[in-house]
Amino acid sequence: MIERTVTIVNSKGLHTRPAASLVKTAARFQAELTIRKDNLEINGKSIIGVMTLAAEQGSTLTLVLDGPDEEEACRALEDLFRRGFDEE
């Protein structure tokens, strides 16, 4: 199991489209993805779950990955956050 903290860098925050890319990326891997923010914990492979995260620019999330390909999944997700979901 890996745990990582990531920051939202794109200006619009985690709105619908970034949420969709996040879910799509997570779905490529077998590893389970749990996302924690404040007191909330949601399944990162569920779009409705990710949509409940009111995450604006600058806010941080904790990603918890668990599964055979967790390393690889973690790299892909961290990269996605770093690129600001290719929003701008």
Place this chain on the structure above:
Amino acid sequence: MDGPHTGTETVLKGVAAAAGISIGPAYLYSKLIPRVEEKSIAPEDVASEIARLRNANARSDKELQKIHAFAEQKLGSDNARIFEAQLMILSDTILMGAIEQRIARELKNAEFVVADEIAKYKQIMLAAPDEYMHERAHDVDDVMNRIIRNIQDQKLYSRLEGASIVVSETLTPSDTVLFSRNQVLGYATDLGGITSHAAILARSLKIPAVVGLRAATRSIATGDRIAIDGYAGVVVLNPSDETLQALERKKERFRSFEERLAGIAPLTAETPDRKRIELSANIEFDAELEFARVQGSAGVGLFRTESQLIGRASYPTEEEQFEVYRRVADAVHPHPVIFRAFDVGGDKLSPDAAHEANPFLGWRGIRVLLDRPELFLDQIRGILRASTRKNVRIMFPMVSTLSELRRAREMVARAKKELDARNLPYDPGIKIGVMIEVPAAAVLAEQIAAESDFLSIGTNDLIQYLLAVDRDNAAVAPLYQQFNPAVLRTIKNVIDAGHRKGVWVGMCGEMAGDPLATVLLVGMGIDELSVVPSILPEIKKIILSIRFKDAKRVADRVLEMTTEGEIRDHLSSITRNKVPEIPLDE
């Protein structure tokens, strides 16, 4: 189709949102919230219960795909995006998997589990403090109701039986889009403004609409015979034969008038004795620009930049705003466009919404902008960067003191320096204007004019503040008088004050688009009128038909009058006399 003429004629007054007249049966549309009962199922029924859920999802997906495609075609892909989120929820395998597991484990009916499971997410969204998340909760709600309705195998409710006038509390974009695939004769809603998505869609579909009727859904029942007048903003329940005849005549008059108006769109708005009026359009979304151009506008006299805040969690960045402003400035070129800085607070949506006991006297317009310099500077830089073709102007809302104007001008100077440092081009001579909508600004118009490039009178707020009348308060609404002598004298003073300081004076409030006011305003010396695009040809026709010399005489006479009734009578007889083809309201 004709129902019996029972009941007496009742006139409901609202706000004209899309032009046109229709008569027909009402269809009362209330958001059908499917009733969900918790039921136990037998273990052997689990498979069929899950099959019901899957079928319902497939049907919901098909419905939404259709709405999405239709919206894309009618509203553009930006506005259609609201339906994409709903489609994604439908294909959320984690969510659907959890629902199926619960059906099997708890032995409960599918609709109950769907409602219960989705409600968890909805509650989290509703608990968030920002508007954006609340909008998301509506999406979640919408999609949940759609699935449940399909599980219960109910028919799609947005389907009209024959041609009808849709009466509802409010209309969501998806309702509007769906209805417009049927035979809609008109839209009448309790809530909403002329700038709502539904209103914009109605205008582009040329379906009459009246919004802000307040109690239409309580007064009208499905099957009632009603008439909708999208010119006057009126709905008539049980119209008498006389009313019907009058409406038919009005419809005919407008139809022939509109045909003749088509020819005047390319003409310059100028009186026969060569007094030119800049006749421009009030715009909220850039999708309206094309319509404004077809209607013959000479530029945009008011671009409401707040439209960028709809459905967002945060203010748009400089870059995002620049994109919007540049697109608008390019589309309008060579004509000018006036961008009004964010007028948030009061009745307008605001991502920073704070609750105020008296928002109209509170934190809004320039007051917010000066308290939020970063936000203000982002916007000014966005506007400046769009000004390279020299057709962009900037205007400040809700100014009530000179120091506010000076501080705002300093912000513009600072934004210019910042752009210089970044080597980005802009129009160094960009014109800066002030919206005159607070009585204090009207009183100080000459001093304000001395430090600005133009003034634009915002009549909606000016009249409310000047007459101390909240026009949304039914108890005092009749006291909201556009032609109150105090209002007219104030307008005249502002125009004269501007001219003494050598700046032009325009008007962008509702009064600018009232055909009854045109002769008077021209006579008082107004330089620019910015109006909703739909009324533009009528206003132009009046300007083309009356000599400035005569209009001045009318204004002088009206300014001597002491009651609004007398003024209205006089103006309506003058207008009828000079431009008999203009269809005025009785």
